Amino acid sequence: MIFTGYMFPNAHSIHPYLEDPRNGSTSRFCSDLALSLRCYVTAGFPERLSPDEIGVKDATGTPVAGDNSVEGEVGIRNEVDIVGANSAVLYGPDGCWVGGYRKTNLFKTDLTWAKAGTGFTTFQLPAPLHTVTLAICNDLNVFNSTSHLPPPQHADPQKTSPPQSPTQTTSSWTLKEGPYELADYCIAQKTNLLILLDAWLTSGESVHDEEEHDWHNVNYWAARLRPLWVNEGVEGGFVEDGDITEPDVGDETVVVVCNRFGEENGESFAGTSCLLSMRRKSGRPKLFEAMGRREEGVRLWTAG
Template identity: 45%
Template structure:
């Protein structure tokens, strides 16, 4: 019997989905994952709305691509991959709301929504573990999505342990707050500290910063992600909680928007400072799987 891992090995999938080409995007993800041996990783991460694409300008435009939880194409892919690799798999997808939920939200807020920007988490036997809905909606989401009610944390077996999920703009300050690097607010980081989160996973469709466009990596964006998680590594903190952070982003272009790629893995420790927390990353243009051994 193999010796259980103490520190997780995490596969971070990054590619350039084509908007509306669900079958082709799934085929690309399968191709990229083909080289991952069973039982070699503990978690596979795929980005926000990975198979549908992201830049839809209206509820009408996205409606053909909305999925039911557990039975939609993203769930089917995750269940199949999780069972084959004997690991956990998490991916973002556009969730279809049932009619009664959409009608209730319209009655409460006056806003018409058709879905939610969601994530699905599956376990090693291909079983549904849980879901999460993006809480802090980006402007693109606001044309069609109902916001979630807060971040989600799952208690999983070692070596993953306490896993917290967020989606892209969840990392930004929630309106009406104006964020500063000193005073925050740092919603995701503070939540992780209260939950004793061992692993934070952010599934992103984060836009390129445009800074140093000839660089292989969007360092400006990666630095911003780290700054938004400042309480997890702040040098003056008297505590010493450690948090592994995975930011799984996508690349490519959609409807005039360019995504940053630059998926990254961080090892953050309170009181440790910012130096050296970036452990591994993919480039802007990479379409690949980064396998991060967090023990190294």
């Protein structure tokens, strides 16, 4: 959510910042920028629900029947008001709306105000983009699951991965068996480009030293997309751009991770936006470029 921040404690606090799709400030910005640069532009925003979608859910996330909130009556209660959606919008080179997407796998912060989407979204765009899938942050994780990832490379094996999954945890995730909802979806859709719009927290690794990137999180993101590149006989580490690699052996998905940095309401974000190539059965993802943990700016990257 590029203009509003993310760490809202409840529906009451985010309510003034909700935007109508297509004519809110984020949509107008994306439309103007896309038209000016003659390119496709996507960004996240807190979407205002239509009146018939607004409702209330209890602490478990179950809708409360017969108890709908209306605009002007959003407050703090024992139940959680559903007033918006963590959404993304996509505009084309002509400045026109192409489509939108609502985050499917909600993080604990979203659970205080947001309605989940109904599934991942893919767009068929002209060359060279072709099949493009949009996802938002915790969509990498599995709905109602906990993560059980191995430690990252060069990390203390006694330390575990940070909790990044929803607070409702009913099943386990393993590196070998997954499940891998987003990666499997991309394979089924033959996705050429996966765009992840993230507000991912710091990993807790190397936060207090001078390391420029949060490699723990980059490893985490790549691991969550493992079916896009796994080959049990070759697997291990990243290949950096320019390194000698094995021959191209399968379909490729280029992955763009756009992650914010900085601090908000006591939480620190990891930055380290990056561009990756994931080719089926290659055994490892290929890292083209990465921004720093504290870097704000614009980068022009070429995948190929």
